[in-house]
Amino acid sequence: MIRLERNVRAHFRVIRVNRWGLALAILVVLALILLPGSRFGLRPVIGAGGASVVQPGVTVGMRDFSGLTEAEAKQVLSQMAHIYRDQPVSAYEAKDTDGYAYIIPEVNGYELDVEATWTRLLAARPNTRVEPATRLVTPSKKVSDFPKSIIRHGNPAKKEVALLINVDWGEEVLGGMLDTLKERGAKATFFVSGRWAAKNPNLMAAIVAGGHEVASHGHQLTEDGPEGLARRGVLRSDIERSVDVIEKATGLPVKFYAPHKSQVNPAIVKTADELKLRTVLYSLDTRDWMASTSVADIMATFQKVMAGDLILLHPKPNTAAALGQGIQHLQARGLTPVTLSELLSPEREGPATVGGDQR
Secondary structure: OHHHHHHHHHHHHHHHHHHHHHHHHHHHHHHHHHOOOOOOOOOOEEOOOOOEEOOOOOEEOOEEOOOOEHHHHHHHHHHHHHHHOEOOEOOEEEEOOOOOEEEEOOEOEEEEOHHHHHHHHHHOOOOOEOOOOEEEEOOOOOHHHOOOOEEOOOOOOOOEEEEEEEEOOOHHHHHHHHHHHHHHOOOOEEEEOHHHHHHOHHHHHHHHHOOOEEEEOOOOOOOOHHHHHHHOOOHHHHHHHHHHHHHHHHOOOOOEEOOHHHOOOHHHHHHHHHOOOEEEOOOEEOOOOOOOOOHHHHHHHHOOOOOOOEEEEOOOHHHHHHHHHHHHHHHHOOOEEEOHHHHHOOOOOOOOOOEOOEO
16 A cells, blocks of 8 residues: 555656646747747847837848838838739720620729738748738729620730630530630630520530539520510510529529620610629620631631630530630730639739738
8 A cells, every 4th residue: 555655646746747847848938939039939029219120031022121110111111002003993884886885894903001011021030021911992883883784895904805605506516625625724604595405414514513604595596586585575584494494404693694696685685684694795706606617717716816805606616626726825825714704803813812801
């Protein structure tokens, strides 16, 4: 019994020594953290006048902020502000060659957030580079301010374009086009008819799996187009039917409607708007739907593409043959093929990584 008691006391003595060792380790770590100028420290360096100053070797861009006080650093940041400023671009209406109004979407701007950047500077460890903080600047006019205007061009301030692929046939080449888009890292928006979507669930799934967007091209494409459907009083039900089929196939909401034959009039646009769909036309037509259009003809259209263009395509053999080369040409010119929603989004790249309302 005496031996057992001694063992127990010895055990407690070991525990006591371990606790004191742990306490000592904590004190050492705290000392390192609180030591001015420590590489582990979060405490700012104090200058000669008692003010906090930036650690040695801390930079923003090419500018060294070593030892600057708050007032000095903010003055320098204010002088640098023009480097990290991009003015917002408001949405505005334009007119096509037929005199029909369409809307050019807005693009957000950004500006340097001096206060937030100073906070980053003060917290920076020695010899580190600080990313400037910027804040969002929204434009005064937005697409939502023009609810009944059609879309036929993106904002050229964004180096992006949209491939609009109208589909009511061509399933035999569509799979190859999806492969090409994947190989080139490009996205597209497919305007499918409801009847085609109902007959081709596997291709619909492949389109969505590729990260592409699906929108409505109507349900039953007729010779007289949506104008004829409107005259017969069945346009609304035709569009509704297509949207229902597409949304059930994709599980995603439909946001856009591209009328067959690119027919637009106030009644067509109003009907789409009542269904919460934005009417979309193209800005460049490859005319690939014509039997006489060659690969060279399609490439000639790609040569004309500018930032913001909406390029009309169809699942045709010559289009499939030209698609890879056409995308490569766009990318070589710094133009990125994105979905229509991405093109119309007001977001654009800023000088640093986006984080909430700051970059």
